[in-house]
Amino acid sequence: MPPERHRRDVRPAAHGPCMVSLSLLDQERRKKCHQPSSHQMAPASSFRNDRGPHSPAATALASTAAPAHHPPDTREGMAAMSQADVYSTPHRIIHWATAALIIGLVPIGIYMSSIPYPPNPGANPALKNSLYEWHKSFGLVVLLLAVARVALKVTQGTPPPVPTLTTFQRIASAATHHLLYVLIFLVPFLGWLATSMCYGPVNLFWTIPVTLPFSGQESTCAGIYRVHFGTAVLMTLLVFAHVGAALMHLVVFKDGVFRRMWP
Numbered sequence: 072m073p074p075e076r077h078r079r080d081v082r083p084a085a086h087g088p089c090m091v092s093l094s095l096l097d098q099e100r101r102k103k104c105h106q107p108s109s110h111q112m113a114p115a116s117s118f119r120n121d122r123g124p125h126s127p128a129a130t131a132l133a134s135t136a137a138p139a140h141h142p143p144d145t146r147e148g149m150a151a152m153s154q155a156d157v158y159s160t161p162h163r164i165i166h167w168a169t170a171a172l173i174i175g176l177v178p179i180g181i182y183m184s185s186i187p188y189p190p191n192p193g194a195n196p197a198l199k200n201s202l203y204e205w206h207k208s209f210g211l212v213v214l215l216l217a218v219a220r221v222a223l224k225v226t227q228g229t230p231p232p233v234p235t236l237t238t239f240q241r242i243a244s245a246a247t248h249h250l251l252y253v254l255i256f257l258v259p260f261l262g263w264l265a266t267s268m269c270y271g272p273v274n275l276f277w278t279i280p281v282t283l284p285f286s287g288q289e290s291t292c293a294g295i296y297r298v299h300f301g302t303a304v305l306m307t308l309l310v311f312a313h314v315g316a317a318l319m320h321l322v323v324f325k326d327g328v329f330r331r332m333w334p
């Protein structure tokens with residue numbers, strides 16, 4: 072699929088609501104077509120969405136424009152969505168790979184740090200070392216995925232927000248997403264920095280040397296690890312809020328937001 076299909080700025084006018092020829096909605100459509108703002112660039116499906124899933128206009132348009140109306144949060148509804156409405160396949164792969172890794176890294180990070188060193192009871196140096204190595208390597212993979220994700224966002228863009236979102240939802244989701252973007256860089260970078268400074272070498276999956284060229288006092292590294300932990304906790308809280316919101320969109324609002332990212 073050509074990259075242009077995901078860019079906000081190149082959505083062809085032919086995909087816009089103004090191209091839909093429906094006499095029933097002529098008046099409404101004219102109103103909409105004269106709005107110069109983001110609606111002009113809105114995807115075709117938004118014409119249905121922005122009147123609410125159950126409004127008469129939505130129902131009339133849906134029944135005329137498509138053979139059958141399917142709510143956005145169904146497989147059929149998803150199929151009816153334009154490609155420009157959903158996240159691209161690479162973006163979704165990166166999103167879910169990152170999510171799976173983060174969901175694993177936080178408990179493993181807490182657990183591995185809690186395994187005692189010998190000669191304390193319960194010590195298990197082999198397990199501890201192995202978990203540290205996996206944690207560091209997969210943590211660096213999160214960082215690599217974050218770089219790929221931003222490169223993708225900059226070059227291909229992401230779909231515009233679903234038009235039915237309220238102002239609060241729009242601001243809250245933008246704030247959460249931006250903070251998550253910052254944290255998927257900051258959390259692994261801090262772990263990488265502290266480990267390189269005080270407990271190197273850092274090797275990606277026991278092989279590729281990736282130690283950063285910095286050194287420091289143990290007290291500095293302990294401080295950085297504290298921030299590493301604190302930011303990881305903040306990220307976990309945000310992920311809970313993010314998942315809660317995603318599920319609300321799936322179960323309560325049924326507005327297609329969840330389906331845009333679902334594999």
Ligand code: HEM
Pocket residue numbers: 166169170171173174224229232233244248249251252255310313314317318328329330331332333
């Ligand atoms: C665990 C780590 C996760 C991180 C770091 C994360 C991060 C993000 C970010 C940054 C976006 C915005 C993408 C963009 O517009 O550029 C996003 C979108 C989304 N995420 Fe997540 N996510 C995570 C987990 C999840 C989970 C577990 C779910 C579902 C249960 C989920 C559901 C969604 C959905 C539905 C969207 C699309 C929202 C929209 O269309 O505006 N995410 N995620």
Ligand code: HEM
Pocket residue numbers: 173176177178180181184203206207208209210211213255258259260261262263264266273296299300303304
């Ligand atoms: C998104 C990626 C990452 C997440 C979510 C994460 C999360 C965590 C968490 C929750 C802890 C437990 C902290 C504590 O209990 O004190 C931890 C510890 C640790 N992390 Fe990460 N981490 C990530 C990436 C990395 C990376 C890339 C490295 C190094 C290359 C790293 C190195 C460490 C080390 C060495 C510890 C143990 C610190 C200690 O023993 O005090 N982490 N991490």
